[in-house]
Amino acid sequence: MRCDDSGDANLPRYFFHTRGPELVSNMLDRKGQQLPDVATAKMVAVEIARNIMRSTGRQVWSEWLFEIVDGGGQIKAICRIV
Secondary structure (H helix, E strand, O other): OOOOOOOOOOOOEEEEEEEOOOHHHOEOOOOOEEOOOHHHHHHHHHHHHHHHHHHHOOOOOOOOEEEEEEOOOOEEEEEEOO
16 A cells, blocks of 8 residues: 555645744745645634744734745735734
């Protein structure tokens, strides 16, 4: 038996790059997630932001954002963390 975890080849892959006020706070998503569309990717970005805020405690988030990037490297959306 052979198992492949590459997901559905028809779904685009989106990457969620986190950008903060300082260079050291930037995090590149190198794995990404296969999702049906940008709208779904935005919902995933909201969940990721909530998890980050919960795990890091109080912090000023107004200068933080997510870049949602497709597999071709094009920015599809920029979401501010507010």
